[in-house]
Amino acid sequence: MATMSDIAREAGVSLSTVSYALSGKRAISESTRERINAAITRLSYHPHAGARALASQRAGAIGLAVPLAEDVDAHVVMMFVRSLMRAAHQASSEVLLVTGEDHEATLRVLAEGKVDALVVMDVVEDDPRIPALATAPRPVVLLGYPTQAQGIPRVDFDFEQATALAVTELHRRGAHRLVMIGSPSATQTRHATYADRATRGFRTACQNLGVSAHHLVHDHEVESTGQLVRTILADIRPDALVIHNESALAAIHRALSGEGVSMPSDLQVVAIAPRETTLLGTVEYTAVEIPVDEIGQAAVAAATELIEGADDVGDQLIAPSLIERDTTHPLTPGSTR
Amino acid sequence: MATMSDIAREAGVSLSTVSYALSGKRAISESTRERINAAITRLSYHPHAGARALASQRAGAIGLAVPLAEDVDAHVVMMFVRSLMRAAHQASSEVLLVTGEDHEATLRVLAEGKVDALVVMDVVEDDPRIPALATAPRPVVLLGYPTQAQGIPRVDFDFEQATALAVTELHRRGAHRLVMIGSPSATQTRHATYADRATRGFRTACQNLGVSAHHLVHDHEVESTGQLVRTILADIRPDALVIHNESALAAIHRALSGEGVSMPSDLQVVAIAPRETTLLGTVEYTAVEIPVDEIGQAAVAAATELIEGADDVGDQLIAPSLIERDTTHPLTPGSTR
DNA sequence: ATGAAAGCGCTAACAG
DNA sequence: CTGTTAGCGCTTTCAT
Numbered sequence: 001m002a003t004m005s006d007i008a009r010e011a012g013v014s015l016s017t018v019s020y021a022l023s024g025k026r027a028i029s030e031s032t033r034e035r036i037n038a039a040i041t042r043l044s045y046h047p048h049a050g051a052r053a054l055a056s057q058r059a060g061a062i063g064l065a066v067p068l069a070e071d072v073d074a075h076v077v078m079m080f081v082r083s084l085m086r087a088a089h090q091a092s093s094e095v096l097l098v099t100g101e102d103h104e105a106t107l108r109v110l111a112e113g114k115v116d117a118l119v120v121m122d123v124v125e126d127d128p129r130i131p132a133l134a135t136a137p138r139p140v141v142l143l144g145y146p147t148q149a150q151g152i153p154r155v156d157f158d159f160e161q162a163t164a165l166a167v168t169e170l171h172r173r174g175a176h177r178l179v180m181i182g183s184p185s186a187t188q189t190r191h192a193t194y195a196d197r198a199t200r201g202f203r204t205a206c207q208n209l210g211v212s213a214h215h216l217v218h219d220h221e222v223e224s225t226g227q228l229v230r231t232i233l234a235d236i237r238p239d240a241l242v243i244h245n246e247s248a249l250a251a252i253h254r255a256l257s258g259e260g261v262s263m264p265s266d267l268q269v270v271a272i273a274p275r276e277t278t279l280l281g282t283v284e285y286t287a288v289e290i291p292v293d294e295i296g297q298a299a300v301a302a303a304t305e306l307i308e309g310a311d312d313v314g315d316q317l318i319a320p321s322l323i324e325r326d327t328t329h330p331l332t333p334g335s336t337r
Numbered sequence: 338m339a340t341m342s343d344i345a346r347e348a349g350v351s352l353s354t355v356s357y358a359l360s361g362k363r364a365i366s367e368s369t370r371e372r373i374n375a376a377i378t379r380l381s382y383h384p385h386a387g388a389r390a391l392a393s394q395r396a397g398a399i400g401l402a403v404p405l406a407e408d409v410d411a412h413v414v415m416m417f418v419r420s421l422m423r424a425a426h427q428a429s430s431e432v433l434l435v436t437g438e439d440h441e442a443t444l445r446v447l448a449e450g451k452v453d454a455l456v457v458m459d460v461v462e463d464d465p466r467i468p469a470l471a472t473a474p475r476p477v478v479l480l481g482y483p484t485q486a487q488g489i490p491r492v493d494f495d496f497e498q499a500t501a502l503a504v505t506e507l508h509r510r511g512a513h514r515l516v517m518i519g520s521p522s523a524t525q526t527r528h529a530t531y532a533d534r535a536t537r538g539f540r541t542a543c544q545n546l547g548v549s550a551h552h553l554v555h556d557h558e559v560e561s562t563g564q565l566v567r568t569i570l571a572d573i574r575p576d577a578l579v580i581h582n583e584s585a586l587a588a589i590h591r592a593l594s595g596e597g598v599s600m601p602s603d604l605q606v607v608a609i610a611p612r613e614t615t616l617l618g619t620v621e622y623t624a625v626e627i628p629v630d631e632i633g634q635a636a637v638a639a640a641t642e643l644i645e646g647a648d649d650v651g652d653q654l655i656a657p658s659l660i661e662r663d664t665t666h667p668l669t670p671g672s673t674r
Numbered sequence: 675a676t677g678a679a680a681g682c683g684c685t686a687a688c689a690g
Numbered sequence: 691c692t693g694t695t696a697g698c699g700c701t702t703t704c705a706t
Contacts, residue, residue, distance in 0.1 A: 001450075001474065003682090003683055003684085004683065004684065005683080005684095013692075013693085014692065014693045014694075015683095015684085015693085015694090015695095016685085016686080016692080016693065016694075016695090017691090017692055017693075019684070019685060019686085020685095020686095020692090023685080023686095025685090025686085026691080026692090027691065028691075028692085029691060029692090032691085032692080044448075046445070046448035046449050047449060047683080047684075048391070048449065048450050048682085048683050048684070049387075049390070049396065049446075049449040049450050049451040050386075050387050050388075050389075050390030050391040050394075050396065050450060050682080050683080050684090051387075051391045051682070051683035051684040051685090051698090052387075052683080052684055052685080053386070053387030053390065053391075053684090053698095054385070054387040054388045054390075054391050054682090054683080054684070054685090054697095054698045054699065054700080055683075055684040055685040055686080055697080055698055056684075056685055056686090056698085057387075057685095057698075059386065059387065060451070061433065061451070066418075068415075068419050068422075074411050074412040074414075074415040074416075075411040075412065077411075077415060078405075078411035078414060078415060079411075081403075081434065082405050082436075085405075085434060085435075085436055089436075089439075089442070094433050094434070094435065094442075094446060094451060095433070095434045096398065096431050096432070096433050096434070097418065097422060097431070097432045097433075097434055098422075098431065099419075099422055099426075102426075105426065105431075108383070109386075109431060111381075111383035112383050112384060112385060112386040113338075113385050113386050113387060114386040114397070114398070114431060137338060221616075224618060250587070250588070251587070251591075254588075254591055258595070279558075281561060340698090340699055340700085341699065341700065342699080342700095350676075350677085351676065351677045351678075352677085352678085352679095352699095352700085353676075353677065353678075353679090353701085353702075354675085354676055354677075356700070356701060356702080357675095357676090357701095357702090360701080362701090362702090363675080363676090364675065365675075365676085366675060366676090369675085369676080384699080384700070385698085385699050385700070387698080387699080387700090388682090388698070388699035388700040388701090389699080389700055389701080390682095390700090391682045391683065391684080391698085391699080391700070391701090392681080392682055392699075392700040392701040392702080393682085393700075393701060393702095394682075394701095
């Protein structure tokens with residue numbers, strides 16, 4: 001493996017000139033730059049990451065604590081991973097994965113400087129990891145919005161406003177009996193912040209508007225979605241449905257079709273989910289779309305700023321907006337508002 | 338951040354003693370070891386990963402090139418990621434993610450020594466990445482089985498034998514008209530090695546046994562699975578089905594139920610898929626299970642051996658076996674074989 | 675059983 | 691615009 005001094009010798013310049021040519025931190029004459037680049041190509045030189053990390057105190061990687069629990073939708077996790085990788089790439093960093101459930105290992109990569117910062121997914125209310133993360137030797141960003149974050153910056157989609165918006169807009173479209181199908185029971189029991197906040201937004205908005213509200217939990221891996229849907233239709237007779245459960249979306253869609261429910265005439269439906277998961281066959285669900293890429297970018301941006309020395313980047317709650325598609329009534333231009 | 342010399346001073350020993358106490362590479366007296374450990378705890382010392390990487394020429398991470406293409410089932414990818422992380426953990430390594438589609442970045446992490454080895458998922462026949470990977474400065478392991486690997490060790494489940502086994506066993510159970518629903522069309526078009534090999538195993542086995550064979554491609558995100566199933570049932574009238582498409586499994590299951598097909602009496606079905614994806618509601622599909630953990634472990638084991646200096650670890654094709662469950666006829670104890 | 679010291683390959687003052 | 695040099699925090703020979 002060629003080293004930087006090999007390049008220096010080969011190009012007839014000093015070591016530091018090579019270093020500066022590479023980092024661009026000082027002006028280099030055209031001619032020497034060319035000789036250096038030629039040498040780099042000729043010897044196929046690549047800077048040694050370890051050496052660079054030691055000298056610069058930068059690992060060039062950000063850690064991502066991913067949830068490996070079964071109740072977290074793998075597709076959604078992958079979307080976040082992809083988004084974080086893209087964002088990290090732009091900050092010329094790599095992504096080091098750590099198991100969210102393995103708190104020891106998570107703290108270790110931070111303490112050993114294997115990563116410059118850590119992004120933590122799937123945060124729960126009163127997350128037991130927070131105290132240690134709050135005093136970690138390197139920046140941490142929560143991809144979630146627990147009430148108490150002990151000063152750790154939080155970045156998330158505003159799930160509370162998201163469900164509230166869904167309710168409000170359904171109400172404006174004439175809905176009065178609402179049902180929300182929320183996250184899997186394991187997620188609710190853990191009190192994942194997105195689940196708690198989504199539930200709260202739904203309940204509060206319904207109460208404020210004085211509409212009937214039913215919040216259900218559904219484990220589509222375990223119970224029959226068809227059965228659930230039939231029960232809902234028969235017992236509650238809702239005129240609108242809010243779905244915040246990516247894993248169950250497809251199954252619910254099939255169950256509704258199976259029951260001959262036509263949307264939006266029989267039932268209006270709004271999904272709280274990433275765009276990709278709301279296109280089911282021929283139907284495109286009206287949705288409050290979870291902007292995965294934006295969230296990922298915001299998280300990496302926060303991490304990057306902290307790495308570069310910012311003292312505090314504040315919290316960030318990304319505002320929701322409703323994307324009207326096939327499963328809600330169009331709003332007559334001047335009907336309300 | 339405390340460094341090793343801080344520990345040495347605090348414990349009243351030399352720097353190298355601390356290093357050896359940590360690595361266990363030479364005997365340390367009980368008393369000094371205790372003083373060192375006490376100092377480590379007191380100063381909450383953690384070795385600096387960069388410094389260690391520089392001195393030892395080991396990054397302590399293995400790279401994983403993950404496919405981010407939409408046609409690769411996210412759930413299955415996550416299962417592999419989890420499996421690799423577990424295996425890496427045992428080898429006290431971390432997992433650095435790189436986008437499989439970003440060949441540049443992949444080669445860079447190898448060349449810069451950010452990882453000690455690379456595991457590449459979703460390899461295709463005549464994969465354009467192979468030549469560069471074959472001459473990479475650090476070990477590479479393919480999680481896939483292309484015909485030409487240019488000397489790069491291949492590790493994979495034997496998908497060819499897997500479908501062949503499914504066919505053979507269905508035939509032993511009286512099936513004569515077989516249909517296989519394979520990977521999504523994008524996967525087939527790319528010639529992912531698992532898709533190609535699975536198809537070949539199916540075709541060859543059917544031919545050898547002289548049974549009717551139909552191989553179909555299904556994009557359940559695009560076409561209606563119900564329609565597909567209806568067409569199959571009406572036009573081909575098969576007595577057995579082999580499914581090698583995790584993303585479509587649930588949809589096919591629902592479609593079959595919807596058509597009132599009862600398994601195994603009307604139709605025998607074998608899935609080629611990880612165990613977790615073959616339990617659908619109340620039905621447990623007979624399957625040739627893809628042993629994700631085993632594959633991941635084998636890949637990391639191969640990588641680890643190569644890192645430690647092994648010249649060649651050979652290829653590894655993990656043998657399939659059929660797990661009989663609800664969707665095939667039981668074989669009378671002495672009927673065949 | 676323990677120390678001293680020479681690097682590993684960079685970055686970034688400091689010096690011109 | 692370029693060079694010299696002192697580390698960064700470890701691992702690992704040599705010595706003893």
